[in-house]
Amino acid sequence: MARYQGVQHLRVKKSTTHSYNDTVPMEFTRALLVQARAYDKNVEAILQAARFPFDPLRQSAQTAFVSREQYSRLCVELVRALGDESGGVMPDVRTPVGTTRLILLSMLNSADLAAAIRRAIEFNAACRVRRGAELVNQLTVDNEHKEATLSYLHGDDAPDVQHSVLCNLAMWIRVCGWLIGQHIDIARATCAGPQPGMKAGVRHFFPCPVAYEQPVNSVTFSVRHLEAELVRDEAQLHEFLKLAPYHIVIEPQVSHLSVTCRIRAILGNDFCSELPSFEELTGLLNMSARTLRRRLEKEGTSYQRIKDNARRDEAITLLSRHGLTVSEVAERVGFSDPSAFHRSFKKWTGLSPGSYR
Template sequence: MVAPCFVDDTLECLRRHDVPIAPLLAQLGLPPIISEPISARQYGALWRAVAEAMDDEFFGEGARPMRSGSFALLCHAVLTTTTLEHALRRSLRFLRVVLDDPHGELIVRDGLAEVTLRDAGPLRSAFAYRTFWIIVHGLNCWLVGRRLPIRWVDFKCSAPPTGTDYRLFFGAPVRFDQPETRLVFDADFLRLPVIRDSAALRDFLRQAPANILVRYRHDEGLSAAIRGRLHNMLPSAWPSLGNLATGMRMQEPTLRRRLQLEGQTYRSIKDEMRRALAMEALLSGSRSVADVAADIGFSEPSAFHRAFHKWTGRSPASFRREAGAMAEAEDGPSLGPLAPYARAAANSKHCKIDHQI
């Protein structure tokens, strides 16, 4: 679902450009005052209508208009790339030409991929930067056929009144008033192959932009079926790839090949599920780190420590300690900026990602 605050931000773009709002909402079957969340499909229709009314798919938030049809041209431009890194660098160059500012730069260091946004002029709104991330990260996820978990997001601008909704949207820690505006994820994902073709692009564009608002859900395909199987077992009982293939009545090489077509491996699926379960346990309970490690299938706490540091850049103990400190300083009894990790863990139990945005 799309939070009303983001709908208001979109409509405010129309107001600033003297575009009548009431007729547009009536045409879409939306009430004149939107006080409840709307679906991603409804917001996607609103996005298209606003883009057509303004002839700008970036809502007038860029240094230059992103003329209608630019997103489709961007998709065609990256379809011939071979890896996510190749596609991301080409996307950022394309958007630099179209928008001028804000423009993005990919920086790879310390095992992380950082997409840093820069502006030649004054800072833009958090809504403008969020819209940039929707376009870039949503397209990235579709190209490789899987959700790309975000480590954290920094905004150089100050927090809007609805900062909490930004954390719900990204499903990751969000910080405002930072030195740079950047979205960070694991650099290993940059090696994923682009798996889409022209036929898939035609279907994708028919559903855009509603389909990029949820940033590619794990609710269909072989990987979703595997998550469903694993969810019904204790992590310590998760089968080997060979036994899983036998249980799914297919040959092991076939299972491996089909997962590769979805941009996945059996190990990556297990790692994502263990990561979510570990974060949920650390954030919501008081069990020892050793007990959490055993619960999610690690035979040695040291192996869990190494894996958790790779997932989050923190040790399990420091992750739990920071969560507590943030909760006390920022949100009282809640989990502060780390709360989305718990929500992501809850979402993983249903084998799909569908954050409120």
């Protein structure tokens, strides 16, 4: 899913785990146009083809957001101008326009997500255009720890290439979540490049711990998702692709089929009051405790993990705001003891709240 690039250089001000209300912050749009300029493409022509009413790179543009439709059209026009769905970030591994759609079509009739991912890897190995670059792309399963890892290594020493590859792995996980109608939570990630000077782009996709200067780029998630059946068909894929840049880069498309997403909606973003108990949750969802546990296990998660992730995501959003101390953020996400918040936040993200900020 390498087509939507420029994200690693963003100065993102809002966590993607919260609703953008179908709008896209201007930082994402400008990042696309900066990418176009880097490859000497006609920005004005791209904007005109995307039916943009103004130039986001000009200081006179005061609009803070664009619509998801505008952003998606701009991504498509950038790809067409470059003739490369990788956005030009991997010069030795060119991705012809239309490749992503064909990969997804090849995945649709797979028996489960594991088979779909392996089919995509096989497609990638056979059909992408190379010019001598080393590539490693594989899916591994750790049954002992009930984890799956999707890895991708491009034999280019440029740090930005590896950062982009890692972000693209996160995009593919979002696509996989759409295919099975489940939210796939990335537990941790590794990057083959050094820690970037501007971390917002990577954080946009990874609120979890990320280890840098590792042998490969990888994302690790619950192995239970690999057993899930695909719930999409070709007609749904056609509709999805119209706004794919928005749902893949900005905000994943929420599935009403996922009990995880339903629970996240119930929890909301207010953690000052006590959260529902598991027994109360079963009543809100109209499920028995046994059914709910089975559904959560099938989606590779638990109620405690969903609560932790909800607090984590809200804490990340609050830490990006000026004027709030770490203690105030801790209180707003339900921690009366700041030291307990520090310990939990470091467990969630691999960093202390102060370092993350």
